Amino acid sequence: MSDTRIAFIGAGNMAASLIGGLRTQGVAADLITASNPLADQRAALQSDHGIRTFESNLDALKDADVVVLAIKPQIMQRVCQEIAASLQPEQLVVSVAAGITCTSLTQWLGARALVRCMPNTPALLRQGASGLFANEQVSAAQRQQAEQLLAAVGITVWVDTEAQLDAVTAVSGSGPAYFFLLMEAMTRAGEHLGLDRDTASRLTLQTALGAAQMALASDVSPAELRRRVTSPGGTTEQAIKTFQDDGFEALVQKALAAASRRSAELATELGQ
Template sequence: MTHPRIAFIGAGNMATSLIGGLIARSVPAERITASEPQAEQRQRIAGEHGIAVFEDNAAAAAGADIVVLAVKPQVMKEVCLALAPALPAGVLIVSIAAGIPCASLERWLGEQAIVRCMPNTPALLHEGASGLYANARTSAAQREQAEALLDAVGLVLWLDEEQQIDAVTAVSGSGPAYFFLLMEAMTAAGERLGLPAETASLLARQTAFGAARMALVSDFDPAELRRRVTSPNGTTEAAIKAFQAGGFEVLVDQALQAAAHRSAELAEQLGQ
């Protein structure tokens, strides 16, 4: 089967990004369906992507090989319990909802092949990073299908243990906000140094983009790249020393630990 039939339950930003990525990868629009409660959003998605969009979740899932759960975590239990009787036999469930463990999905949906994933917002630009975990019922072929689905919007990495989802959430799921915060701070500091606000903002954003590109394509790790641009007694060294004197590495570690801890807490609360 060249192109599995894929149904999206919920058609918000992440789902529509995945739909766009699949179509850009030459997946026929007729192999994709979605459900969405808002009429205006249904019309927009159908018009933009040429797919069938339903108000009813069961109608969207009918005949699907893959069902992507893309609703808010707070309504996931209700959606799953209602959808379970309508799921096709042998279907692969892919959940992109934060904080809902596989055990909860299995309890609400029955004994299904389930892949849980944590994408991040750059997936909206097809530059995302996703960590994936598959339960024991997921076949090798289904793992390949899940990987192809998320690969349409960025980097895909498989996890050996489901609890690692919390670490993925801390590093990449929440990670874009950390870089936005740094860009905010650099922009504000640039203004205080006398730059116009727009100039400081553009310099900070382009520098972040360029540094990320260098880190991705270089044969050297970020630590070596940093060393190569840090001349002894130069301006960069002065800034780096100020960062480290303020406990930069310790603060980053504390921040990611806090994010991972909160991710585990939410999984406990939302998975009941």
């Protein structure tokens, strides 16, 4: 990305996180532009990262190699129709807006190289997980550009079909909320067992962090890690057995299927 010019259309939290990640990796400020109608957000980006910002989307995307659509899905059609005539055939368009398909983007922007990305909120801390899909017009070099862009805020995975982004949404896009729900439940359970709320919360959060780091660092599966800490007849076994007897795994599958199904429905609704 050392000589790739990147324009961000929209400069909210996700764009700011991507810009910060790129700057941390050594991408020069003069290679990055961003547009936002709000003067205070433009000023913050200029102050924090030294990049050029514009009120006009058209001014921001001029001469860019990669144009990142980092705007809300509800205004995507309007913005795409505004910038379509100003885009150059060689420019790669990367969308980080949930639910807007390549079909809709092509309808609004014309046929061109498109990459759809599904990041998640930990990207704001550069601990994200992003799924990416490229249409047939995207070259190998452009795939690398898109991957390096999202890698600035976490890990990236490519999917073979656009429909698989619905599964990415269900697993990682919505996934942080599932863990937050478990943290809430464990904290409340700790309180019911006699701990004060702060103690229960601190123990829960640190345990979640430690477990995730162990799983990432290990060369064995989470299932094997679970078996290793589940002693026969012990306390952990009793808790795991209770989860499984009440259909925990089936419930997780049902929940993620519902999220994936809703992701597909939203794509239809937002593309109309």
